[in-house]
Amino acid sequence: MEEALKKKFEKGPLNFEAYFSEKALKMKASEIRELLKLVETSDVISLAGGLPNPKTFPVDIIDKILDEVIREHADKALQYGTTKGFTPLRLAIAEWLRKRYSIPTSKVDIMVTSGSQQALDLIGRVFINPGDIVVVEAPTYLAALQAFSFYEPNYIQIPLDDEGMRTDLLEEKLRELKAEGKKVKLVYTVPTFQNPAGVTMTEERRKHLLELASEYDFIIVEDDPYGELRYSGKPVPKIKALDTEGRVLYLGTFSKILAPGFRLGWIAGEPHFIRKLEIAKQSVDLCTNAFGQVVAWKYLEGGYLEEHIPKIIEFYKPRRDAMLEALEEYMPEGVKWTKPDGGMFVWVTLPDRVDTKLMLEKAVKRGVAYVPGEAFYAYRDVKNTMRLNFTYVDEDKIREGVKRLAETIKEEL
Ligand SMILES: Cc1ncc(COP(=O)(O)O)c(C=O)c1O
Structure with a gap:
């Protein structure tokens, strides 16, 4: 021995x-x-x-909700859930998107994720082949680059100014690529109060981006963790609210409007896209934290978030x-x-x-x-x-x- x-x-x-x-x-x-x-x-x-x-x-609100969750919903909160998420929460998110952002949710499905960070990784899994062209803002959210890079895209950077992504430069780039017989697969944007730059894409550019998506046939990932934190200026419509072709995947999160410790976000998009994302998520974590989802549902449904x-x-x-x-x-x-x-x-x-x-x-x-x-x-x-x-x-x-x-x-x- x-x-x-x-x-x-x-x-x-x-x-x-x-x-x-x-x-x-x-x-x-x-x-x-x-x-x-x-x-x-x-x-x-x-x-x-x-x-x-x-x-x-909102510690006091969470305290109040927790009591109710334990007394009345322990069976759901402590059990495995479906991969797509706790249905009452998904419905409450849909209602929020419809009421607050005029996103026509009848054509949209919603999947709850472990923060939007997981949504970014799942999008990489489902949409990015090695070598696919992914457009990002310059600068862009660092952890999105980390998530996507695992799937080995070719990045194209489009500069920002005070009005958000320079869609005129994107258009030039798209033309050049087309002439070379190449195509963009996906455009990733944080259009509102961007991380890291803080700038917001104007409504005009949002519309331009959608026109380009239609003309050059790519999808748009609209990552929106900060949209509710407006201190001045006028609201701008979500890109998803202007999307008539189902090209936009909208990412939301409870991290900045409830607490990041819950690790709760969501993807709203075309049901066909969500279905594939759901299959991808199954192997990652089966389902998002059910306990947190029940709390978030009560937070939304009780009007506390508003x-x-x-x-x-x-x-x-x-x-x-x-x-x-x-x-x-x-x-x-x-x-x-x-x-x-x-x-x-x-x-x-x-x-x-x-x-x-x-x-x-x-x-x-x-x-x-x-x-x-x-x-x-x-x-x-x-x-x-x-x-x-x-x-x-x-x-x-x-x-x-x-x-x-x-x-x-x-x-x-
Ligand atoms: C632009 C952007 N996307 C996604 C995330 C991830 O957020 P979550 O906590 O929902 O995973 C963040 C977090 O800071 C962010 O800034």
Whole structure:
């Protein structure tokens, strides 16, 4: 026995990497995330996070609902559910989409997912072949790139301006591709209060995007986690509400309007698409957390969500204002930033020569952190941008953080 043990140790440790699949070998942890982890525990003011503020979680409402869920719905809440989701919740979501966004839900099916993050992965599974052309905004949501990249698409980046995706440039690109005999499969957009840029696509561009989808025959993924968090300006119709051909898959989530811990989101789309997504989900997790779904159903059905959204807005708006004011006050000439009407982020662009990834360490030494913009580009080809979050820290800290950041930038220029 001892001899056998000795032999085992003589063999040395396993070559762990040798067991991974080729795809797993391509997955890399982000070095920035590692650095930012350290920041969370120090007294650095972190404008880097992407978290909703826990003070916006409707704890009292959840407390009340939980009691009812346990007393009256334990059979459903503690049981496996169907892959597509808890039917009363799906109906309540459909009603929300119809009433609030005028999405004609008679032609739409809904599947509940484990956050919209899972929806992104399922969309990758169901729609992306290796080499398929996927259009993303530049910049775009980092974790969508991570989700899609597993399925090995070819990305095309379309720049954003203050009115969202430059659909004129998309049109040019589509023409070029057509001339080469190529086709776009899918366009991914976060059209409202974009992560990371904070900008919103105008109604005109939304319509243009749909026209292009029809002419060049692609599908659109409209990812909308922030749409309800509007602090100023007028609502813009959802792309899905303007979709007459069933080309749009609309992603929603409870993460920013209830709490992300529930891990609850949904996909609304053409029943034929949803059916395939449902089959794809079966092998991933059988069904989304049933307990959370029953809670979310009560939250919607009881009218609590409608009541709670204005409170979240009231909480975040002064923070957004504080950040925009501080940027105006402290930033040196040559620095530009977006002015979001909602959501959680401001996007800052520095003069070309500044590499925000290299600057991060200096900023952290001065006591402030941000997310360097590079990782939000499919081709990591832009170095002089950063994302700032205004929902997590309070107003005084936002002002102080922006001041420290401005000092760091001045030193760099
Ligand atoms: C644009 C975008 N899509 C999807 C998600 C994922 O959200 P969920 O918590 O629903 O998985 C986020 C989260 O921050 C996001 O910003």
